[in-house]
């Protein structure tokens with residue numbers, strides 16, 4: 001396909017996906033206007049954990065995309081852009097029951113079959129490699145080559161490097177159809193029309209109203225906790241912990257359905273010496289608040305697996321809202337009915353990992369180049385009818 005680079009582009013949404021897209025478009029010389037209904041990283045990106053990880057994936061399109069996502073983080077860290085905001089570490093998936101051990105054995109084999117470097121740790125192996133874990137841990141799988149990043153730090157890095165200032169408090173109402181067939185002329189805001197040669201919708205849950213996807217995108221709340229600094233315990237943890245139950249709560253295992261309120265434990269030792277502990281998956285109730293029941297259960301599970309956490313104080317808790325898609329795959333690509341409008345949304349619990357590689361991919365297709373990753377499984381046309389542009 002011949003390259004057909006636009007001169008200007010509007011991006012709707014300044015979460016990690018919009019910010020990454022802005023970065024990669026400006027590097028190609030495209031003038032970017034980035035509009036947000038509220039502020040940069042005000043959505044899921046600013047209320048996420050931040051595992052840059054393939055550990056919970058099964059072989060398939062999400063695994064392929066996540067492998068590309070992790071590789072890009074490494075490249076940007078080596079190149080300097082993410083040098084001090086990407087923490088390289090292993091993920092340890094830990095089984096505490098016979099049922100979890102069974103799931104974990106199968107999952108480790110699946111990861112290995114996709115080329116991911118893993119090592120099974122018996123109880124004796126766990127004592128040696130991860131002494132901070134309690135005797136509840138019966139089996140662990142170390143997944144090598146993973147990492148962690150804080151979403152709002154990545155957004156800040158991208159926007160600063162791109163030299164893009166977000167137009168805050170600018171909710172977009174609709175794509176502005178052009179006079180020519182299949183052409184978007186820009187976007188419609190509360191105060192008027194903003195023209196551009198290309199439009200990219202990266203609005204997280206806000207994408208539903210813009211593209212008529214109310215029955216396709218599902219807001220999925222997650223509650224997280226942050227502790228005070230505990231340098232000694234933090235330094236004794238060679239990576240993050242993901243409970244076997246997290247695999248089940250994320251619904252990434254074959255034949256799994258997600259409970260109305262999934263609880264799966266993740267404990268991430270941060271660069272600051274603090275711990276980020278999560279979390280829930282909830283498709284009902286108040287979308288933004290924490291509740292004492294969830295906080296209590298998360299803490300109880302965390303201390304059961306890492307007893308040293310009992311002496312560490314909880315500093316704060318918060319909740320964010322992921323954008324899930326009913327078939328479990330994001331929407332990335334051209335918006336049906338338009339030649340020059342694109343969407344990237346629906347990343348559920350994987351958008352920190354996938355944000356940068358998605359931004360790079362969108363920039364490629366906006367310029368008429370090869371996408372770089374296989375977009376067929378993520379085709380927006382599986383949900384967006386052609387008439388959306390009319």
Ligand SMILES: Cc1cc2nc3c(=O)[nH]c(=O)nc-3n(C[C@H](O)[C@H](O)[C@H](O)COP(=O)(O)OP(=O)(O)OC[C@H]3O[C@@H](n4cnc5c(N)ncnc54)[C@H](O)[C@@H]3O)c2cc1C
Nearest residue numbers: 013015037043045050051172204206222320350351352353
């Ligand atoms: C509790 C929790 C834990 C998570 N943990 C991880 C993890 O460990 N690893 C991982 O990879 N991912 C994780 N995620 C998922 C990740 O945070 C998201 O997938 C990712 O941040 C989505 O980014 P986004 O840019 O698509 O959307 P968002 O960050 O939601 O950004 C969308 C932006 O669009 C703006 N907007 C909406 N509507 C409009 C409109 N009409 N006009 C203008 N602007 C609009 C919003 O204000 C917002 O700023 C987690 C998420 C949560 C909530």
